[in-house]
Amino acid sequence: MINLYRSRQQGLTIVELMIAMVLGLVLMGGVTGVFIANQTTYRVNEALSAMQENARMAFQLMSRDIRSAGFSGCTNNGSVSNVLNNANAQWWTNWQANQAGILGYTAATVPATLGTPAPVNDSEAVQLMFGGGSSVSIHDHQPNASSATLFVNSPNHGLFPGDIVMACDDDHTAIFQVTNSNVNNQTVVHNTGGAQTPGNCSKGLGFPTVCTATGSPHRFGNNAMLTRFEAVAWYIGSTNGVRSLYRATPRRTGNNTALASDEMLRGVERINLRYLESTDTALKAADAVASWADVVAVEVQLEMTPPSRLQLAADALTFNYMINLRNR
Template sequence: MAQHYYRKELGFTLVEVMIAMVLGLVLIGGVTGVFIANQTTYRVNEALSAMQENARTAFLLMARDIRSAGFSGCTNNGSVSNVLNNAGAQWWTNWQANQAGILGYTAATVPAALGIPAPVNDSEAIQLMFGGGNSVSVHDHQPNAASATLFVNSSNHGLQSGDIVMACDDDHTAIFQVTNANVANQTIVHNSGGSQSPGNCSKGLGFPTVCTTNGTPHRFGNNAMLTRFEAVGWYIGAANGVRSLYRATPRRTAGTSNTALATDEILRGVERLTFRYLESTNTALRAANNVANWADVVGVEVQLQMVAPANVQLAADVLTFSYMINLRNR
């Protein structure tokens, strides 16, 4: 008679399976948590790196303008003759000697006409004026001729009719618009009248300014300097609900002899712009409304408050970047 042997079947009990599943879920949850934490850290670091790089670029551009504030190309007593028509009607035609090429605005005082789009009402702004670009030397000047003409030492001056320029010597600086530039003859004409914008109220470049045809006479002699006039406004504006850092400056309109204000968007996602000023007569940084004398300002602290990306949460202090800039021409 055949014998049958029965072998005991081995396996997992239901309890063991459930325990294994729980342990597996815990392990998967831990790995997922580490992955999410690493992904969040990566996003934060990437966002911070991008904001730091953007802020660094903005600071470098602003520093170039701020360091140059007040520069005319000559060492003189700071007297400035401005013969642009309706000087002061637009901010970039309004050089004031007591400001020495720099003027700051608190949030409540920023002019709406500083740029397009207009500045927001809860952020500060700064306005700068200086001589920029390549300079050329003057070797003769005929201020009283029918066409008041400056003779320069180079045909590669890069100036054209309609450009606004600064001429200076050891007596004073003059701001005017070029009415004609002849490369072959190396001449710069600065007559009054005409259809240019803004145009010159006088061909006399002497100090103080008198807006008549001949104005205050002055002859810029040998070794006087001629350079392009730069006026720059930095502020925060909003377009389509997005705040950005803007740089406004007058430019000659292509194909014409007119100069008008143009605005460039420099950096998107900037919530607020703040300035603090250091005067040579005081060791403390001051807000614009507490500056005693703009001609004494030797340093500017710039602060940018950035907007965090939509998928990243950052503390307010992490979103704020500061940079200290020294003025060269003091």
């Protein structure tokens, strides 16, 4: 006997179809939710990895300069003769003994002249001075000669007119600009009145500084050292609304030396700096440091901008690093 009811079951009813569609939508919604969650997790992890990598690179670059603060090559007694013309006119020519190669700024005190572009007004900054690069030894010096000449032990000393350098022995350090050099004769000249900028106010390299033609004579004898003078400022600048970490340093062009800034890393919102003095156990802000000559470590905190403007917790955007100074 044929079941007529069964023979007519050739499809789904509307109710069954709607139930199937609802179940399908629920399933698709779940799959889509899992996909979006995984995509968001991937983007967040990728952003965190990128920021961590950028922060590590920034810390590595900054630590090289901070660790070197105050290095002269010979002595750390703080006696420095600076014969650059108008030495206090620009921060990168103004070595101050009581700072011993490091000076920090709070956000309210960062000078606009620290670099170009100018620093933003809500981030801290630090300036550093030291002898950098390869050094050469001095075997003779004629401080009273008309040309004021240093004789070095290497023909490939790599120093040229316009370079700012440091000479040092166990008595003191002198900062001056090279006015002439001769590879064949292995000489470096520190005269006055040349075409260099900023130039030297004296041929005398004695301590304390005397800015007259002959100045305070001092002879850097055998085994004294000669190295480049490095002045570096780390700060946050902004170009076209984008904040970046900048490194400003004087650079020689021809016979002249002038300040130049390099964009080191984009996406850094601000720098926060804390300093540790050998006379205390607490980290301090720049305006609370009693003696810069006693600073033995710097804590650098970078606040990063997340890629793609992801919404991340504040602690995920902040990275800290402690750097010890070597020359104390």
